[in-house]
Amino acid sequence: MRRPLGAAALTSLVAALSLGFSATAAQAATLTWTVAPGGAITGTAGTTTLKDNTAGLTVTCTSSGMTGSLKSGSGLKGAGIGSVTSISFNNCSVDGVTLSVSTGTVAFPLNLKSYKSGVSSGKIAHIHFAVTSSVCSFVVDGTSATADNGAVRVKYGNKAHTLKVLPSGSTLHIYDVSGCFSLISNDDAASVSGAFVVSPAQKITAS
Secondary structure, three states: OOOOOOHHHHHHHHHHHHHHHHHHHHHHHHOOEEEEOOEEEEEEEOOEEEEEOOOOEEEEEEEEEEEEEEOOEEEEOOOOOEEEEEEEEEEEEEOOEEEEEEOOOOOEEEEEEEEEOOEEEEEEEEEOEEEEOOOEEEEEEOOOOOOOOEEEEEEEEOOOOEEEEEOOOOOOEEEEEEEHHHOOOOOOEEEEEEEEEEEOOOEEEEO
16 A cells, blocks of 8 residues: 655655756756758658648648748857748648648747757748648638647657757647648647758757
């Protein structure tokens, strides 16, 4: 039979957990980053998906591309270390219906927060884009249709020089739904998934 955790032990446990969380937050805040060569970049991806997580509906694009830039040098902050300036989604469809995905002119900041064994992790923020077809249209954003504050988690690996957009941890939602056969709804949670090979290859480290 297990004994209940005493008040003193419970207090010690909470204190230890608090110290652990504080240390992690402090490490993220004090990391300095090095990027080489930096500058203008492009990224190309194969199959890329946009999923309505609530409805379970997935838009599949056969390929996608991006352009952007990275700061160069050492002693850099992770916040705003890079920016995505354009994204294209190609040959997108769902259940045989062709869709167009448009971002317009963008400036999505790349914010890096952690680093381990050649892999940098962070988020791309300020995301907003529109999806249209002959029978369906909606926008994807964060807290509202015009907030421009959607975000996705990303990881960049030096070995494969690939920026992966991860489906987990997304703050994206769907708004301004028109048509779509009532298959999706306003405020549905959404996510994007894709792996962009970055050129020229970048080496990003932190300490």
